[in-house]
Amino acid sequence: VARNSSVVFQDSRLLPWSRVLPNVTLGLSGRDAAEAGRTALADVGLAGRERAWPTELSGGEQQRVALARSLVRQPELLLADEPFGALDALTRIRMHGLLRELCSKYRPGVLLVTHDVDEAITLADRVLVLDNGRFVADRSLDSLGPRRSLRDPEFVAHREALLAALGVDVAAH
Incomplete structure (x- = not known):
């Protein structure tokens, strides 16, 4: 596993008592932390929201x-x-x-866990299906x-094969 890794959860896990920028730079120190946080916020489309409280955000x-x-x-x-x-659904597509x-831009390797077959096919280079470990x-x-x-017929073929691996009979639905 890479030494420098980070996690994004289903829930944003923001600290409600901290504004947006301190949430982004949580655990970072040094003079460059705030600037890096502002850059990351701009990258996710939230420039200017640094002083907002988490409860003010959708x-x-x-x-x-959380992604920033x-x-x-x-x-x-x-x-x-x-x-x-x-x-x-619409926010999900935008995300x-x-x-x-x-x-x-950032070039990390990504390990995405999802139960959404279409999401997996849309985002992944490779899909693994787990069953009982x-x-x-x-x-x-x-x-x-x-x-x-x-x-795309190839997308559909991958979708059907993955759903079959999950025990879903596509023809019945």
């Missing part, structure tokens, strides 16, 4: 603060435990695009390329 904004907190550390590995699970942009499917998605459409 769920999507709170999750973007993880990325401000310049991780080699980003562990993402269902980071979009608590978001509404997929944002995560792609941020990964291009064992891998029951391992699919490389490199052939899909960066622009992925739910209507």
Whole structure:
């Protein structure tokens, strides 16, 4: 495992008694911490919100603060435990695009845990399916390329294979 790693959880886990910038720079010290925090906030579309309280933010904004907190550390590995699970469908789609942009800029390796097959196919280069602690499917998605459409026949084929590995009969639904 990379020595420099960070985690984004399903819940933003922001400290309600701290404003946004101190939440982003939590655990960092030095003169450059605040500037790095401001840069990370700008990268997630929250420039100017440094002094806001977490309760003043929407769920999507709170999750973007959590993402900024993880990325401000310049991780080699980003562990993402269902980071979009608590978001509404439209915000979730926007966050997929944002995560792609941020990964291009910060270049961490990402391990994403999700129960959403479409999300996995949209974001991943490789999908592993676990069942009772064992891998029951391992699919490389490199052939899909960066622009992925739910209507692409190859996307559909991956989706059906992954759902089958999860025990979902696609034909019955």
